Every structure is written in C-alpha cells, then in structure tokens.
Amino acid sequence: MIKSLFTALLFLLVLSCGQVKRYNKIIARQHSVKQLHSDVDNAFNQLKKHHPKLYQYIPKDSLNFKIDSLKQTLVKPLNSKSFYKKIAPVLASVRQGHISISAANKRFTKKELKRIKKNKFEFYDLEFSYINNTLWVTGTRGKDSACVGSQVIKIEQDSINKLVKAYKKRFSSDGFNTTLHNNAVGKYFTQMYYKDKGFVNQLNITLKKRDSVYTKLFKRIPKKDLKKNKVNKGKSNKAISKTNKPLNKQKKKAFKKKKRRQGYLAKTKQFTRNFTFIGKDSTVAYMKIRSFTNGKFRAFYKSSFKQIENKNCKNLILDLRNNGGGRVAEIDYLYSFLSNKPYQFTKNAQVTSRLPVYKSIMSNTTHVGLKALSVIFAPAIITHNLIKTYKQDDVIYYKLKYSKVKRAKQSRFKGRIYVLINGNSFSASSLISTHLQATDGAVFVGEETGGAYNGCVAGIYKYYNLPNTKLKMRFGLMQIETPYTQFPDGYGIKPNRLIKPTIKDNLLKKDSGIDWILNDIYK
Secondary structure, three states: OHHHHHHHHHHHHHHHHHHHHHHHHHHHOOEOHHHHHHHHHHHHHHHHHHOOOOOOOOOHHHHHHHHHHHHHHOOOOEOHHHHHHHHHHHHHOOOOOOOEEOOOOOOOOHHHHHHHOOEEEHHHHEEEEEEOOEEEEEEEOOOOOOOOOOEEEEEOOEEHHHHHHHHHOOOOOOOOOOHHHHHHHHHOHHHHHHHHHOOOOEEEEEEEEOOEEEEEEEEEEEHHHHHHHHHHHHHOOHHHHHHOHHHHHHHHHHHHHHHHHHOEEOOOOEEOEEEEEEOHHHOEEEEEEOOEOOOOHHHHHHHHHHHHHHOOOOEEEEEOOOOOOEOHHHHHHHHOOOOOOOEOOOOOEEEOOOOHHHHHHOOOOOOHHHHHHHHHOHHHHHHHHHHHEEEEOOEEEEOOHHHOOEOOOOOOOOOEEEEEEOOOOOOHHHHHHHHHHHHOOOEEEEOOOOOEOOOEEEEEEEEEEOOOOOOEEEEEEEEEOOOOOOOOOOOEOOOOEEOOOOHHHHHOOOOHHHHHHHHHHHO
16 A cells, blocks of 8 residues: 555656656747747637626727737747747736736756755845835845845846836736836836746846945855754753743744734735724724735634724724735625625626636646546536526626625724725725725825726636647636726726835835824824
8 A cells, every 4th residue: 555655656756857847848949930829829819718808908909919010020939938028018918917927937846946945045035116217125034134225226237227127018007007017016026037037046236325336146045054043043042942831832822823813924924914003092093904815804804893993993094005905705894894884895797708617617727637526517517607697788797796785894993094005006905995985985095006996807717828838827707896987997096195105215114104194183
C-alpha cells in the first residue's frame, strides 16, 4: 500500500516537472505570425461570445479596428512575453477593469521553488507611491529604511517614465477615469515589474533623496541569516517566555480568532478589517476595510455597529481607500447597517448565456478532474442555471439574491457617514459607494474611484488559455449593477471634497483626508 502510494506521488512529481518544462519551452518559442493572429482571434472571440458588456465603453467598429491594427503589427514571429506586450494594451482599450491577461513568465519546479524560497528579494520589501507623475519609495517591510523618502529615477537602464508609460497601457479601470492608473502603478509596482521583466536576482536602482542622486543594489539575501538575528535577539527572553507559556498560548489563540474574524493579509501583516474610535475624546467611529475578501465578516460588522450604538456615536468614517473589492455578500451585509430604509442592493445580473456557471467551469484552463466531476453533475448544474436565468427583451438575466428588497438592520447607524475613496477603490468598493452616494447623503472625501458608478462585469469569471502562446485571460461573465445610474456613463464615484495625495503628507504619515473630516465634524 505504502509502496503504491509512493509510486503514485513520484509519478505526479515527474508529471508536474514535465508540464513545467513543456510550458517554459512553449512560452520561450518564437510563435509564427499565423499562430499569433490565431491567438488574437481566439482572445477576442471569447470576449465577444461571453462578455455581456463588451461595447459599453468602446464602439464595436473601434474595437474591430484596433484588433485589425494589432494583427497588422504582428509581421514576424514573437515569443509569448513579447506577444503579451502587444495584446495587453488592446484588451485594456475595452476599458473593462476586470479583464486581465497573464504575462507568460517562466514557471519553476517544486525543487526550484524550494531553493528560491530560501532567499528573500529586498526589492519586494519596498512600498511605492506614484504621486505627481513621479515614483517614490514610501515604505519598506525590510530592515533597511534608508531609501524611504527617495524618488525612483530609473531601474537598471530603464527610466521610470518609460516603465510607467508602458505599464499604464496594460490594464484599465472601469470606464474613462484615470485615478486607478496612478494609484495602481504605485501600489502594485513590484508586481508589474515582475510581469514585465520576469525573475531577476538583483537590481540596480537609481534614487534621488533631496539633492543627492545615488544607486543602490537590491539583491536576494538568505532567509537563514534573518532567522539567526531573530534567534539571537530572542535568547535573552528565553527564561521569561517559559514562565509565560500559558499566557502566550492564550495570546496565540486570541490572535487566531481575531484573524478569522477580521481577515489577515500575511504579506503586509495587516488586518483586512479594522474598527476603532478616533478624534477628540474618541467619539468618531473609524472603520478601515482593506478588501471584501477573507475573514468572517458578519461577526466583525455586528460587533462594530453594536459598539457604535452603545456609545451613541453620531459620526462614522468608512475608509475604502485601496480596497480592490471582493464579495457582494459582504457589501450587502455591511450596507444593511448603513441604509436608512428598505433597499434593493443589486439588479439581476446581465449575462450572455442561460448556462453562465457551466460555461465558467467548462473552460480550457479547468483541471481534467474538475471537468469530469462537472460532466457527472451536469444535469444538476444545468437545471440550476436554467432556473436562475430568464430572458427579457432579448436580454438574458441571472437572478441574484441581492436583488430582493431587504430591511435595514435594527441596529443600523443613524448618524453622519463619511467615506474615504481613491483610485484603488474598485469593484465591490464602488458598488457600495454608489448606494451611499445615491441614497444616504454620505460625504465622500478623496479621489474619484477606479470602479464605475454604473456597475461592473464580475460575479463569476471565465479563465481561458490562448492555445499557442499560453497566455491566460480572465474576464467576468455578469454585469452587476445597483438600481442607481448616472450619466455620462464610464466614471467613478466622485468626492464631495477632492483631496489628492502629496509626497510630503505621505512621508510625514499625515492623513489629510481624515484631518479634513475631523475638522468638518468639529465645525
């Protein structure tokens, strides 16, 4: 039995290694012009077939012209990464922010990954902000903070202006606003650089601090050296930790419980949801939500609004800056504590097929085992889809449970609501912001959201591998909208008080948005 299990595991390991090598060989290959044209057609045929709002922000003729123009530039063989740099801007021109495509970077075997994970790349510790058309190092998760407060001039031989100009063309917001581009380039700069350049061992970065220009080398350093330092620091506390063992156990248990309830982002060591009271005499409720994804959100919101009610708090700040979205279930639940009347959170979603869930599963990226299960359970999945969808005026809709009218919570907040937003407030963040601006008179502070006021195409997604270049596309299958719309279409939720970030505020850790709100409350 053990021998058979070992043989099976060995077979899977060999198969996995073989798949990695085969994939790397394909993406490095020079694909013929015919293959590149075929992948362009495959990509846009998938969108034309499955995307419910493909021409919402771009006319059909304009998109077809861009596709033809792209094919005319593909006159010689290219590898997958070079092809990505050609097709990504055309996909971005659709202006649907939930459409994305992978950059076809080299994959690693488990053995290679194990070796890579023994080192830590200093570059990935840096936190960037893109302010006034310049890129700044505004924080670090590493020990060396000397470069914090420096402007980035170039990386290796590439100027920052050149890199940023290219990166902004490869993704889009929902519609025509540009605030997402500036915010996302800063927040996700390391990820964008990796998509562009792939795996590197070191980088020479030219920085400017005050009047001094200097170059700093960022490299991969062994994690064991970092652990040694931690061990040496902890030795003096060894005796103390033994005596406090039961207390440490309790703390760990409490921390785990907190992580489950509030959600936790391990990379940044931050909680997804935070609640506290701020301002004079701690009388203003402050709720910072970094995303609507992980954690048991119901317990968090129930507890937070109970505290607000007990304290008879009259002002609430809801901070949705840099919140990229997440679950509709969560924003629907949160809104039930903020609405002052019965509400319908979304309309039924527009789709292109009576079988959207089944179409999502049966893609060329789906694992063979899952496809086999889908075939077995196909009658149940198809029946469910047919019950949930209906056709009206030649448009197919999917019934969402959030489209039913609901009552607001009895312990709902009855005071004044302030909402902090910026370009990285996207998707679900924009949906709840639309409600708060349309119905409840909330005061919005910051920048226009990157997500559109009139909804987004998300909900369930389809993943599709382009057959020749192996680039992976992702796009939404459901147009999700609130009952409220604005004209012209294609713009985000705009603030009542525009406050743009400045490098001075950033480096001084000064929050001008919160300062303005507190000042407005006390006035």
